[in-house]
Amino acid sequence: MTNTTSAPVYGYDDLNRLMSLMTGDEKHGPAATSTLDALWVLYDRVLRVTPATAGSPDRDRFLLSKGHGPMAYYAVLAARGFFGEELLPGFGSYDSPLGHHPDRLLVPGAEIGSGSLGHGLPLAVGSVLGLRAQGLTGPGVWVLTGDAELDEGSNHEAIAYAGPAGLDQLHTVVIDNGSATYARPGGIAARFEAAGWSALSVDGRDHEALHTAFTMPHPGRPHAVIARVAAAH
Amino acid sequence: MDTMRDRFIATTSRQLDEDPRLALVLAEISRDGFAAAERAHPDRVINVGIREQLLIGAGAGLALTGMRPLMHTFASFLVERPFEQVKLDLGHQGVGGVLVSAGASYDWPAGGFTHMSPGDVALLDTLDGWTVHVPGHPDEAEALVRQAVASEGRVYVRLSLQSNSAGRPVTGDGFSTVRRGTGGVVIAVGPMLDNVLAATGDLDVTVLYAATVRPFDTAGLRAAAGAGPSDVVIVEPYLAGTSTAAANDALADLPHRILGLGVGRAELRRYGQLEEHLTAHGLDAHGLRQRITGFLRL
Numbered sequence: 315m316t317n318t319t320s321a322p323v324y325g326y327d328d329l330n331r332l333m334s335l336m337t338g339d340e341k342h343g344p345a346a347t348s349t350l351d352a353l354w355v356l357y358d359r360v361l362r363v364t365p366a367t368a369g370s371p372d373r374d375r376f377l378l379s380k381g382h383g384p385m386a387y388y389a390v391l392a393a394r395g396f397f398g399e400e401l402l403p404g405f406g407s408y409d410s411p412l413g414h415h416p417d418r419l420l421v422p423g424a425e426i427g428s429g430s431l432g433h434g435l436p437l438a439v440g441s442v443l444g445l446r447a448q449g450l451t452g453p454g455v456w457v458l459t460g461d462a463e464l465d466e467g468s469n470h471e472a473i474a475y476a477g478p479a480g481l482d483q484l485h486t487v488v489i490d491n492g493s494a495t496y497a498r499p500g501g502i503a504a505r506f507e508a509a510g511w512s513a514l515s516v517d518g519r520d521h522e523a524l525h526t527a528f529t530m531p532h533p534g535r536p537h538a539v540i541a542r543v544a545a546a547h
Numbered sequence: 548m549d550t551m552r553d554r555f556i557a558t559t560s561r562q563l564d565e566d567p568r569l570a571l572v573l574a575e576i577s578r579d580g581f582a583a584a585e586r587a588h589p590d591r592v593i594n595v596g597i598r599e600q601l602l603i604g605a606g607a608g609l610a611l612t613g614m615r616p617l618m619h620t621f622a623s624f625l626v627e628r629p630f631e632q633v634k635l636d637l638g639h640q641g642v643g644g645v646l647v648s649a650g651a652s653y654d655w656p657a658g659g660f661t662h663m664s665p666g667d668v669a670l671l672d673t674l675d676g677w678t679v680h681v682p683g684h685p686d687e688a689e690a691l692v693r694q695a696v697a698s699e700g701r702v703y704v705r706l707s708l709q710s711n712s713a714g715r716p717v718t719g720d721g722f723s724t725v726r727r728g729t730g731g732v733v734i735a736v737g738p739m740l741d742n743v744l745a746a747t748g749d750l751d752v753t754v755l756y757a758a759t760v761r762p763f764d765t766a767g768l769r770a771a772a773g774a775g776p777s778d779v780v781i782v783e784p785y786l787a788g789t790s791t792a793a794a795n796d797a798l799a800d801l802p803h804r805i806l807g808l809g810v811g812r813a814e815l816r817r818y819g820q821l822e823e824h825l826t827a828h829g830l831d832a833h834g835l836r837q838r839i840t841g842f843l844r845l
Contacts, residue, residue: 371613419641425611427639430631436601437636440572440608440616447570447590447614468632471598472605 324393326354332389335402336412342385344544348491348518349458350386352541355524356456356487357394365395368423374453375441377426379434380460380489381415388412388421396423432466434459435486439472442483456485461502461540462494476536477510484536485528486511489518492545506538518543551688551706552649556580558689559617559647562696563588568615569696574602576620577649599624603632610642615696622648622664622705630670637701638674644702645695651707652785652810653824656817665810668760669789671703678702678720679761681737681784686714687758709738709784709821720759722767728752731778731843732771736760736790739782742825745832750845763793775801780839782830783809806842808835 324332329350333342356376363373378387385405392399397411404410411420415429426437438457445453459469476484488502498505503513512532516523518541527539549557556577562569563584570591571581578585578594585592591614595601599620606616618625625648626633637644652665671677678700682688688706694717695702715723722734725744728751735743736757743754753771757764760783772779777798781790787809794805810828817827825831829838839845 375611417639427635430635432600433604433632433635436604436632437608437611437640439595439601440605441611442608443590443593443605444570444609444612444614447609448612450612468600468604471595471601475595475598475601475605 322358322393323395326358328393329354329386329389332392332399332402333385335399336385336388336405344491346383347386348489348543349380349383350390351519351521352458352487352489352524353386353390355521355528357390359525360528361456362453365423368396371448372450372453375425375438375455377428377434377438377441377455377457378416378424379426379428379457380431380463381428384412384414384416387416391421391423394423397421431460431463432468435469435472438484438486439476439481442481445483451483454483454485456487458487458489460493461488461490461497464488464498464502464505465494465496473506473509473511477506480534481536482532482534486536486538487528488538488540490515490540490542502540503538511536511538513538513540515540515542517541548710549685550708551682551685551710552577553580554685554689555647555692555704555706558692559696560584562693563591566615566696568613570606570609570614570616572602572606572609572616572618574599574620574624576624599629600632603629604636606644607632607636607640607642610637610644611640615643615645617645617647617696619647619649621650621662622667623650623662626667626670626703627664633671634674638676643698643700645692645704646702647692647695647704647706649706651705651709653821654708656819656821656824659818660814660816665786667703667705667785668783669786672761672789676701677761678759680704680759682706682758683711683737683740683756684714685710687717690717691758705737705785707738707784709825711738711741715756715758717758720762720764722755722757722764722771724771725754725756726752730845731780732768733780733782733839734768734790734794736781736783739784739830742830742832742835743782746835746839750840750843752839752843752845760790763790763797765793765797768794768797772798772801772803775803777801777803778843779803780806780808780842782835783807784830786810786812804842806838808838
């Protein structure tokens with residue numbers, strides 16, 4: 315796993331200001347930033363994709379499945395230079411490419427459009443299969459879901475298939491802010507492990523812990539990282 | 548004679564040999580038929596198990612990486628069950644793919660309503676940009692599957708055990724003229740042609756044949772209707788009236804009447820044979836003749 319090659323336009327400390335351009339708020343609570351640290355560590359230190367390689371067949375793919383609350387995602391994409399920060403103030407307006415759910419045909423750098431929950435993991439499974447069929451065994455495919463999003467049965471079709479199929483190019487980051495009404499008995503990691511995945515739970519605000527979990531070897535198995543953050547309620 | 552599904556399996560197995568972009572995604576159904584193809588192309592013949600949301604989602608993911616996915620199962624589990632995946636993972640993501648279904652409206656009536664899909668074409672009609680092929684013969688199915696795989700867009704191919712006695716040439720997306728007459732226009736869709744011809748053999752009507760219903764051949768119907776006023780009957784092997792609005796739009800500037808015949812909406816709660824269901828829905832030659840002559844006042 316090598317780091318991205320081009321320098322970011324902005325650093326982690328700029329993300330709050332970039333989000334403010336969308337929200338109008340000076341500070342952001344746990345709900346708005348639940349994905350922020352995981353996203354930053356991925357784009358800063360893990361994903362091999364830059365604006366210059368966003369169309370390259372051998373890029374890593376990041377699929378934001380949890381499409382709601384995308385301000386942190388847009389801020390990170392702007393910080394990494396996928397688009398200019400001048401787009402951010404228009405967030406959600408008629409002429410803006412930046413909606414309250416992302417649209418891949420409108421947002422530079424977005425691999426999928428999302429909003430309806432439970433679509434990212436199946437799309438990621440297919441992306442891994444497509445890369446594999448073309449002999450592209452290097453690129454990783456990453457999906458970000460929420461813990462409550464895992465309620466959707468489509469995820470479990472993908473989880474139950476990907477483990478036995480040995481899709482080791484597939485990675486899922488579950489942002490666990492305890493928002494599922496019926497939390498999984500035994501925890502989220504156990505659900506993935508039971509399906510043959512490698513899985514690890516870490517502090518979703520700890521950049522080193524996230525990086526270690528993201529880059530942990532998982533030969534022959536897909537990999538899930540459960541990033542725990544403060545509860546939404 | 549082999550069935551459309553047999554022909555699809557043979558055709559697609561050959562295409563997998565020829566086209567490295569083609570990937571076949573299955574949800575157990577027809578897996579036996581594709582066993583040799585799966586051995587020859589383990590990376591491109593993918594069985595996801597009985598998981599139809601994943602069937603469409605994974606197919607769309609393959610398309611995101613540049614592959615041409617062909618997804619296949621029974622119509623009710625290909626279009627109806629994972630309809631949001633069809634709408635979002637293919638349409639909203641802006642990628643192409645081919646859906647090939649088996650089972651049609653009542654290919655296996657003894658299986659009951661769970662395996663009947665008279666509403667598949669009407670459902671796809673709520674979405675933009677779908678090409679819909681309804682072959683009437685295994686030869687047409689072979690040509691249309693080939694064409695669908697070779698194209699780039701979103702294509703649905705609806706296979707059925709019901710078949711006309713002879714295939715017709717697959718030339719383009721337009722309707723073909725089977726017979727010309729002056730008392731009205733009857734459009735037969737796919738496997739309905741034999742019964743339509745049997746029902747109208749001695750009637751002075753134009754018969755058009757449609758193996759492709761979307762895009763709807765507006766110009767073809769317009770030409771057959773002439774200067775109007777015009778009476779049009781559309782006979783479809785799925786939900787009655789599915790194409791009535793499209794035909795109405797085609798004739799918007801002419802005085803016209805349209806009768807849409809097809810499978811009724813009411814659930815029959817009957818098993819039995821395909822022929823018995825055709826009769827029950829008035830789609831056998833006798834039922835068609837009564838309703839066509841009544842409407843056209845012939």
